[in-house]
Amino acid sequence: MQDVLIKGLLCADAVRLSAISGQELCEAARMTHGLSRVCTAALGRTLLMTAMMGADLKSGHDKVTAIIKGGGPAGNIVCTGNSAGAVKGYIENPALELPLGPDGKLDVSSAVGWYGALTVLRDMGLKEPYTGRCAMVSGEIAEDFAQYFTSSEQQPSLVYLGVRVDSQTGKVRAGGGLLLQPLPHCPEETLDRLQAKAEGIQRLAAMLEEGLPLKDALSALFDGMDLRIVDELRPAFCCDCNRERLEKVLISLGREELRDMIEQEHGAELTCHFCNTIYRFDEAQLRALLREAVSGV
Numbered sequence: 033m034q035d036v037l038i039k040g041l042l043c044a045d046a047v048r049l050s051a052i053s054g055q056e057l058c059e060a061a062r063m064t065h066g067l068s069r070v071c072t073a074a075l076g077r078t079l080l081m082t083a084m085m086g087a088d089l090k091s092g093h094d095k096v097t098a099i100i101k102g103g104g105p106a107g108n109i110v111c112t113g114n115s116a117g118a119v120k121g122y123i124e125n126p127a128l129e130l131p132l133g134p135d136g137k138l139d140v141s142s143a144v145g146w147y148g149a150l151t152v153l154r155d156m157g158l159k160e161p162y163t164g165r166c167a168m169v170s171g172e173i174a175e176d177f178a179q180y181f182t183s184s185e186q187q188p189s190l191v192y193l194g195v196r197v198d199s200q201t202g203k204v205r206a207g208g209g210l211l212l213q214p215l216p217h218c219p220e221e222t223l224d225r226l227q228a229k230a231e232g233i234q235r236l237a238a239m240l241e242e243g244l245p246l247k248d249a250l251s252a253l254f255d256g257m258d259l260r261i262v263d264e265l266r267p268a269f270c271c272d273c274n275r276e277r278l279e280k281v282l283i284s285l286g287r288e289e290l291r292d293m294i295e296q297e298h299g300a301e302l303t304c305h306f307c308n309t310i311y312r313f314d315e316a317q318l319r320a321l322l323r324e325a326v327s328g329v
């Protein structure tokens with residue numbers, strides 16, 4: 033089923049809703065990085081969340097980046113998204129596998145860890161990006177983001193993130209995410225009604241796995257809550273790296289570093305963390321970059 037991201041409102045426009053069905057983008061991330069099962073779930077959840085945050089950005093040039101430093105054996109997770117629903121991301125130790133947790137589920141919490149911080153950077157073209165940070169809660173990622181919105185952005189939020197992975201093949205069977213944020217005028221009784229839905233929401237990825245389109249799953253989950261869809265996007269896992277950008281990175285390393293690369297290594301090989309594309313620069317190309325660095329361009 034094609035990935036889709038829906039933005040909408042609930043309960044007479046008292047609650048903002050973002051929802052995503054992202055099997056394809058999670059599977060693309062798995063294939064790109066050779067993710068283990070538990071890392072598929074960990075990176076997949078973070079990508080789904082980043083796509084939903086990206087879709088809330090105003091301008092096409094804005095970007096949002098989530099950095100999870102949980103201190104677990106899977107290492108750090110970095111994901112970046114934009115307003116069109118494009119996301120990219122990586123996890124430091126993509127092959128890490130752990131035994132299933134006591135509940136028989138992938139043990140994302142132990143892989144990611146809960147000792148460090150979750151940081152969100154919103155780059156809106158200003159000099160400095162807007163930065164928010166909170167301590168990790170559980171390493172389950174949805175809980176960590178819920179805590180982030182509440183404590184760092186003063187926006188109470190209900191967050192659900194679920195990635196279903198085939199136990200045999202490791203392929204992604206479904207990926208679902210949901211972000212509910214009551215608006216300032218939201219009445220107390222609406223909050224109670226939302227809270228009552230919290231358990232049902234946990235079924236979203238399973239519903240998508242059964243083949244239900246996202247829109248139908250939302251209608252079922254929020255039956256009687258006046259769901260109004262305002263926007264629909266096609267999210268995707270894709271990287272915007274290119275050779276020019278990496279040339280700038282090389283130039284920014286400085287003359288000394290470039291000379292070292294030329295004289296000792298006779299070339300350079302740079303890998304994009306987000307998509308694993310390898311960019312090779314031979315000696316002549318590095319010399320050209322060195323001239324640019326020397327002239328201070």
Ligand SMILES: [Zn+2]
Pocket residue numbers: 271272273304305306307308309
């Ligand atoms: Zn790339």
